[in-house]
Amino acid sequence: MALHFDRGEYADRMNRLKTALDERGLDGILLFAQESMYWLTGYDTFGFCFFQCLYVGGDGTLALLTRSPDLRQARHTSIIEDIRVWTDERGARPEIQLREMLDSLGAKGKKLGIEYNSYGLTAYYGKAVDAAFADFCELVDASGLVDALRAVKSEAELAYVRRAGELADAAYDAAVELTRAGADEGDILAAMHSAIFSGGGDYPGNEFIIGSGEDALLVRYKAGRRKLSANDQLTLEWAGVYRHYHAAMMQTFVIGDVPRQQIEMHDICREALAACEEQLRPGRTAGDVFEAYAKTADDAGYQAHRLNACGYSLGAKFTPSWMDWPMFYRGNDAVIQPGMVLFAHMVLLNSDAGYGMTLGRSYIITEDGPESLSRTPLDMVRK
Numbered sequence: 001m002a003l004h005f006d007r008g009e010y011a012d013r014m015n016r017l018k019t020a021l022d023e024r025g026l027d028g029i030l031l032f033a034q035e036s037m038y039w040l041t042g043y044d045t046f047g048f049c050f051f052q053c054l055y056v057g058g059d060g061t062l063a064l065l066t067r068s069p070d071l072r073q074a075r076h077t078s079i080i081e082d083i084r085v086w087t088d089e090r091g092a093r094p095e096i097q098l099r100e101m102l103d104s105l106g107a108k109g110k111k112l113g114i115e116y117n118s119y120g121l122t123a124y125y126g127k128a129v130d131a132a133f134a135d136f137c138e139l140v141d142a143s144g145l146v147d148a149l150r151a152v153k154s155e156a157e158l159a160y161v162r163r164a165g166e167l168a169d170a171a172y173d174a175a176v177e178l179t180r181a182g183a184d185e186g187d188i189l190a191a192m193h194s195a196i197f198s199g200g201g202d203y204p205g206n207e208f209i210i211g212s213g214e215d216a217l218l219v220r221y222k223a224g225r226r227k228l229s230a231n232d233q234l235t236l237e238w239a240g241v242y243r244h245y246h247a248a249m250m251q252t253f254v255i256g257d258v259p260r261q262q263i264e265m266h267d268i269c270r271e272a273l274a275a276c277e278e279q280l281r282p283g284r285t286a287g288d289v290f291e292a293y294a295k296t297a298d299d300a301g302y303q304a305h306r307l308n309a310c311g312y313s314l315g316a317k318f319t320p321s322w323m324d325w326p327m328f329y330r331g332n333d334a335v336i337q338p339g340m341v342l343f344a345h346m347v348l349l350n351s352d353a354g355y356g357m358t359l360g361r362s363y364i365i366t367e368d369g370p371e372s373l374s375r376t377p378l379d380m381v382r383k
Contacts, residue, residue, distance in 0.1 A: 003078075017149060018060060026111055027058045027110035027111050028058050028110060029055075030115065033118040035147075040056065043077055044077040046319065047066060053098055063105055066083065066084075068085050095131075095132040098132070099133060103136070108136055109137055110138070111140060114139045114141060115143050116141050144325065147324070151315070161341050161373065162364075166240065168238065168239060168248070171238050172192075172249060172251075173376075174194070176383075184225060185211075205319055207221035212228050213232060219307075219349075231256035232254075233253070233254055235358055245316050247341070248345075250347075250358045250360030252356055253381040261353055269358065272296035273360075275296050282337055287329070293328070309327055314341045314342065314343050337365065342370075343363075344360060344361065345360030362374070
């Protein structure tokens with residue numbers, strides 16, 4: 001089997017999940033999030049775009065219901081032994097076959113958690129599961145239960161995270177080398193991905209952000225490439241990825257003449273990042289990190305140009321997003337703990353002036369504070 005961790009690692013994770021189930025009074029849980037399945041068993045697939053469910057009993061029972069294309073995928077990449085296939089056909093009812101699987105495992109009448117808040121469970125199938133299980137067992141929303149367990153990484157996971165950080169730096173180097181007036185965004189993007197793939201990395205959980213000119217103020221990917229002009233700006237957000245573990249970075253490069261206002265914006269971003277680093281310590285909260293970013297921007301007169309969030313947790317994530325729980329926004333009382341991997345991005349977007357500026361790094365939280373996953377300088381990149 002193509003497992004990325006030893007059996008003892010998976011046994012530890014199962015024990016943590018069993019403890020969490022017991023604390024909530026649950027007899028088991030229905031997992032629909034691909035991240036949950038990968039973390040618990042190693043199961044690695046993009047087949048979660050279709051209906052599939054991993055049942056975990058309070059005693060550690062594992063049973064996967066999936067489609068036929070993922071039968072061998074599950075056998076090869078996971079520790080799951082009980083793998084069942086629902087039938088692709090006109091009028092297929094995988095929710096009924098899921099109920100039948102659970103009935104065979106003695107789950108009727110039990111109290112089961114379910115991951116409703118998951119990309120792997122659409123509203124359509126969520127309603128179908130509720131209807132099919134109405135008189136079978138009690139379903140309780142357990143969204144976020146496994147997310148909270150995944151947020152604190154083991155040493156084995158952190159080894160992959162550090163490798164992801166090295167790949168993120170390699171992508172940065174490739175981007176810096178190619179960025180100049182006349183350069184094609186497509187060539188820059190290709191070089192960044194090449195650096196990661198040639199280093200043994202993986203596809204990211206979402207597209208890299210790349211935008212120049214007016215698009216440098218966008219913080220989402222959009223289709224369409226352009227060439228950099230003599231005086232330009234280029235915003236990049238990317239992640240090194242290794243065994244699905246992410247280390248994200250974000251930075252805006254300036255080409256040609258550097259406007260005074262962008263120099264000021266970069267200085268504010270750097271000051272804000274330093275303030276956030278002071279909050280990236282055990283016992284502080286995700287909300288504390290956001291307040292450090294907001295206060296710095298607001299005190300500098302940039303309240304109208306900042307965002308309402310400034311980062312989030314990272315880990316082993318699948319499409320459509322590498323963002324994980326918790327996120328840095330006002331009032332979030334999620335406590336920062338050693339072993340978390342957190343990405344802080346400082347973003348200022350002045351649509352009136354047409355300037356953007358960003359600066360972001362990922363960190364491992366230690367007892368002594370944040371460990372940066374990047375060796376690159378925080379100076380403005382001028383080309």
